Amino acid sequence: MQKSLFIDPVKCTGCLQCEMACSYENTGTLNPSQSRIKVFNFEDQGRQVPYTCTQCDEAWCMHACPVDAIGLDKITGAKVVDDDACVGCKVCTISCPFGTINYVAETGKVQKCDLCGGDPACVKACPTDAITYVDSNWTGLDRMRQWAGRANEASL
Amino acid sequence: MAWTRKVLRVNLTDGTCTPEDLNMDWAMDYLGSRGLATKYFVEEVDATVDPLAPENKMIMATGPLTGTVASTGGRYTVITKGPLTGAIACSNSGGYFGAEMKFAGWDMIIFEGKSEKPVYLMVENETAQLRDASHLWGTSTWHTEEQIKKENQDPLIRVSSIGKAGESGVLYACIVNDLHRAAGRSGVGTVMGSKNLKAVALRGTRGLSGIHDFPAFMKVTEEKKQILAENAVTGEGLPSFGTQVLMNVINEMGALPTRNHRDVQFEKANDISAEAMAKPRESDGKAQLITNAACFGCTIGCGRISKIDKEHFTVVNKPEYWGASGGLEYEAAWALGAANGVGDLEVLQYANLICNEQGMDPISFGATIGAVMELYEIGVLDDETIGLAAPFGSAEALAELVDMTANGVGFGKEIGLGSKRLCEKYQRPELSMSVKGQEFPAYDSRAIQGMGLTYATSNRGACHLRSYTVSSEVLGIPEKTDPLTTEGKPGLVMAFQDATAAFDASGLCIFTSFAWTLADIQPQIDAACEGDWSLEKLSEVGERIWNMEKVFNLEAGLTKDDDKLPERLTTEPAKEGPAKGLVSGVPEMLPEYYELRGWDTDGKPKAETLGRLGL
Numbered sequence: 215m216q217k218s219l220f221i222d223p224v225k226c227t228g229c230l231q232c233e234m235a236c237s238y239e240n241t242g243t244l245n246p247s248q249s250r251i252k253v254f255n256f257e258d259q260g261r262q263v264p265y266t267c268t269q270c271d272e273a274w275c276m277h278a279c280p281v282d283a284i285g286l287d288k289i290t291g292a293k294v295v296d297d298d299a300c301v302g303c304k305v306c307t308i309s310c311p312f313g314t315i316n317y318v319a320e321t322g323k324v325q326k327c328d329l330c331g332g333d334p335a336c337v338k339a340c341p342t343d344a345i346t347y348v349d350s351n352w353t354g355l356d357r358m359r360q361w362a363g364r365a366n367e368a369s370l
Numbered sequence: 371m372a373w374t375r376k377v378l379r380v381n382l383t384d385g386t387c388t389p390e391d392l393n394m395d396w397a398m399d400y401l402g403s404r405g406l407a408t409k410y411f412v413e414e415v416d417a418t419v420d421p422l423a424p425e426n427k428m429i430m431a432t433g434p435l436t437g438t439v440a441s442t443g444g445r446y447t448v449i450t451k452g453p454l455t456g457a458i459a460c461s462n463s464g465g466y467f468g469a470e471m472k473f474a475g476w477d478m479i480i481f482e483g484k485s486e487k488p489v490y491l492m493v494e495n496e497t498a499q500l501r502d503a504s505h506l507w508g509t510s511t512w513h514t515e516e517q518i519k520k521e522n523q524d525p526l527i528r529v530s531s532i533g534k535a536g537e538s539g540v541l542y543a544c545i546v547n548d549l550h551r552a553a554g555r556s557g558v559g560t561v562m563g564s565k566n567l568k569a570v571a572l573r574g575t576r577g578l579s580g581i582h583d584f585p586a587f588m589k590v591t592e593e594k595k596q597i598l599a600e601n602a603v604t605g606e607g608l609p610s611f612g613t614q615v616l617m618n619v620i621n622e623m624g625a626l627p628t629r630n631h632r633d634v635q636f637e638k639a640n641d642i643s644a645e646a647m648a649k650p651r652e653s654d655g656k657a658q659l660i661t662n663a664a665c666f667g668c669t670i671g672c673g674r675i676s677k678i679d680k681e682h683f684t685v686v687n688k689p690e691y692w693g694a695s696g697g698l699e700y701e702a703a704w705a706l707g708a709a710n711g712v713g714d715l716e717v718l719q720y721a722n723l724i725c726n727e728q729g730m731d732p733i734s735f736g737a738t739i740g741a742v743m744e745l746y747e748i749g750v751l752d753d754e755t756i757g758l759a760a761p762f763g764s765a766e767a768l769a770e771l772v773d774m775t776a777n778g779v780g781f782g783k784e785i786g787l788g789s790k791r792l793c794e795k796y797q798r799p800e801l802s803m804s805v806k807g808q809e810f811p812a813y814d815s816r817a818i819q820g821m822g823l824t825y826a827t828s829n830r831g832a833c834h835l836r837s838y839t840v841s842s843e844v845l846g847i848p849e850k851t852d853p854l855t856t857e858g859k860p861g862l863v864m865a866f867q868d869a870t871a872a873f874d875a876s877g878l879c880i881f882t883s884f885a886w887t888l889a890d891i892q893p894q895i896d897a898a899c900e901g902d903w904s905l906e907k908l909s910e911v912g913e914r915i916w917n918m919e920k921v922f923n924l925e926a927g928l929t930k931d932d933d934k935l936p937e938r939l940t941t942e943p944a945k946e947g948p949a950k951g952l953v954s955g956v957p958e959m960l961p962e963y964y965e966l967r968g969w970d971t972d973g974k975p976k977a978e979t980l981g982r983l984g985l
Contacts, residue, residue: 227609227664227671230466234439234667237577238588244438245473245577247526257549260660260675260694339439341599341669 216291218350219327219334221264225344228253228262235339239330248318250327251336251345264345266336267314267327269293275326278309291350292329300324372434372581372898373397377410378476378498380491382565383424383483387491387498392477397434398901399984401908404460405875405915407431407449407478411458412918414480417925421453421557422564424484430471430530430570431479433877434899435891437472437578437666440591441598442879444469444666452556453564454541454734454788455806455831457923457932459556462835462874463530464665465548470528473574481565490518490531490569495576503568507537510727511546518571531569532559533729538778539563540786542734542808550696550726551665556808556830559729587897594890595669601885603845608672608881609662613700614644616812616840623844623853624947625817626704627810629711629762630740631803631936634814634944638713642703646715647674653681658715660694670881674698676719684720684769697722701834704812705736710743711762721772728776734788737809739771741789741801750796756781806831806932815939815956817949818843818853822956823863823963826933829919835880837866847884854948856955860963868912875911888912914983917967917975921985930973933960 233249241248251266273293276284283299284306286292295315302322306315315326327334329347337347348355375392393410400406407429419425428450435443446468452459471479474495481491488507489500506514515529529547536543536559543559544552553559581587598604607615620626621639628636640646647659656677663673675694678685685691697703698719706718725732739760745751746760753759757780760767774782784792789802789809803810808831815822820839825832834840839862843853851862869888873880876891888908896903923932939954964971968979975985 224661227662227668227673229664229668229671230469230666231439231669238439241577242584243577243579244581245575245579246469247473247575248577258693258695260663260677262663341441341595342671 216350217332217347218269218291218353219266219329219337220346220348220353222344222346223261223263225342226253226262226264227342228255229341231339231341232264232336232345235335239335240325250325264336265314267293268312269327269329274309274311275306275315278305280305287328287331290329290332293326294328295324295326297321297323372438372578373402374472374475374477374580376476378479378493380479380481380498380500381483382481382485382489382500382567385485385500387500389496399911400915401434401872401875401895401911402477403431403433403436403445403447403875403877404449404462404871405911407447408458408460408915408918408922410478410480411449412922415451417451417922418927419451421451421456421561424565426451426561428481428558428561428565429478430481432468432471432477433875435894436877437469438581438591438898439588439667440878440894440898441595441669442665442667442882443877444668445874445877445879446471446553447874448545448553448558450558450561451926452558452830453560454557455808456926457806457831457928458829458919459558459561460830460919461544461553461555461558463545463547463551463553464668464879465551466666467528467530467547467551467572468877469666470572470574473577474572475574475576479570481567484564485566488566488568490571491567492522492571494573506568508534510534511729512549512727514569515549518569522571524573526573528572529569531729532562533727533776534778535728535730535776535786536560536563538786540730540775540778541788541791542731544729544731546726546729552726552729552731554731555733555833581898582900583897587894590893590897594886594894597890598669598882598885603847603884604670604882605885608670608884611644611648612662612672612674614647614674614698614703616700617643617703618645619844620813623817624944624949625814625853626708627803627812627814628708630709630744630801631810631814631938632744633946634817634949635947636708636711636713639708641713642707642715642718647676647698651679653679658719663696665879668879670879672881678719678723679716682716682720683766684717691720691723695723696726701811702732702736705733705809706739706768707736708812709737709740710768712765712768713763714765717765717769721768724772724776730776733811734809735772735775735785737803738785738789738792739768740803741793742771742785743767744801745793745796745798750798800937803936803938804832805935806928808832813840814944814949815935815954816944816952817947819856819955819959820851820853820859820862822935822939822954823859823959824866826935826956826960827863827867827963829916829923835870837863837870838880838883839863839866841866841884845884848887854952856959860959860966863963864966867916868909870912871915872908872912875915910983914985917979917983917985920975921980924974933973
């Protein structure tokens, strides 16, 4: 079964534990500026929204790469950057409509979410379950359940 | 090591920024943040300094756990000599600013001297630069933060700044970071303003790599987060209701100081409580509270994000205040509300917004209004002097006076000096509800006896965050004690004071102590920091910090007379509630407290006490 990151911004408090977990998993340091998931704070609306790569099937970044440095992890469905092949041309960062693949000046490569090989660190670190890792075919399950629960409320 | 081992020294007179190595010998004895920065401060500054003179210094400091995955590891402390109290000032804040300082590679920033013109400090990793802030002077903390991000084209910058209150000499001005978190008390923002330092802007991309034992640290911090998640206060009460969960509880206990401490219960407490914040308003059908929010690394999330009622008289013509913003927290809701007899939740939110926007401590401001309203009711102040009618309970007066004080207009200038100076001026000094010139927070000393001693002995003036015995006396953490008796309280207060100092020095939030004891932070510190950090050592660090602060205050000229509550609390019994008939027992508790501390009968640490602590 393929799984996807599923983000429910309503539950996010903005603690940035996900950003620290991501940077630790990938760089061995606690460094939100190296995180592949970012939490955006829309202060005047009181909303915090974590955002990262959604692993498009026909990924713009993958198609745009001139050296085939972005490959598919067949088990997780993640689009994964091969650092050895990446030449740092940044064309993928231009082609991605969501901005979720970014250049890292310190390494000269691009980086994006790779789902940590199927065990995403951000999910484990999130204290409020705002980020979960669920069946790709059923990311709407919780929301369906909520509405289903209201279907015959009136008859109770 | 969890320290970056680097200190940035900023001389505002010369306009220089100089990196230094952290004194690791001191770090081993004082840990970080409140402890280590105070050590630097007392070594470098003459205790008799005028707080607003260039010779006073101001230190912004992180702890070793700031910027780590340890839950609540985002705190920083501002240390200086406080203009409100003439004592050591030590104000702690959350948000994201503290962690950013670590990520930029600095444990602390020491500010000395005074700039000729308004400046702000821009730190980008190892690069630090003082920049002109003339165009920011006279503007709010919100505008300053937005403008600095805009002109640097970098929305990821973190900013701490002062608003108009800190520029105009309000003696309880605070330093606001990340829009609505604040190093709130004792006038640290006033000191910043006196140095012509408008803001500190940080951008750190280096991260933290030097955790002493990384795998052990990741494991133990995870275990400790579970304790917070499973605890009724940190896992349920605080995230759901925020600190405001206390309003009705404390009122029931007859411990909610009302109308300048004349009463101990407020008939409209429920109208300004957490429950009221979550209830749809009659006017627009929406609740004031929108959601909760966390500071950096915090898995509790006690912060409140609210929206004011657009139709309310305070903001009906001010759309700039209609968006979401921080508050209300319990202490602010009490000080702006019960302390003045004001039961209008929306006006409290408005006053709180102005305090955040212009950088002003809502506790001292609100409690000073309590004194103003009492002086008005007894005829000492009149409409002409104040510029308006200010009876207890007046929402209009509160709204007007918060604007006047934040902007330094008319009678607002006198309110900005705090209740002690104001009451002295009008020859009723006994009506200032303060210790060492700093106003009380939200717990009555007659109904929670330990808090009376907490206030009297707090090194930074009346404060609940030096030893929150409410935990024990109200919530039963770590064990229940009777709030109405004085027995055992000197020991309880001392234990809380020392433990709190150690929590503060670590860089963690004291709110974790609802679920954690020192034994829970000890393994986190031990895994993060080099050296042997045993529980005994950590307790001793706490006691050392407390005594160091005390010695500074004595050298600054404070005496036993400053460890005293206003007469009202020791002579006027509580009129109602469970504590009816009781006064505060501070006079009887104080000698025992001094003795337990190893201090003489004048409250001076004995030579052997100082020797034992290496002071």
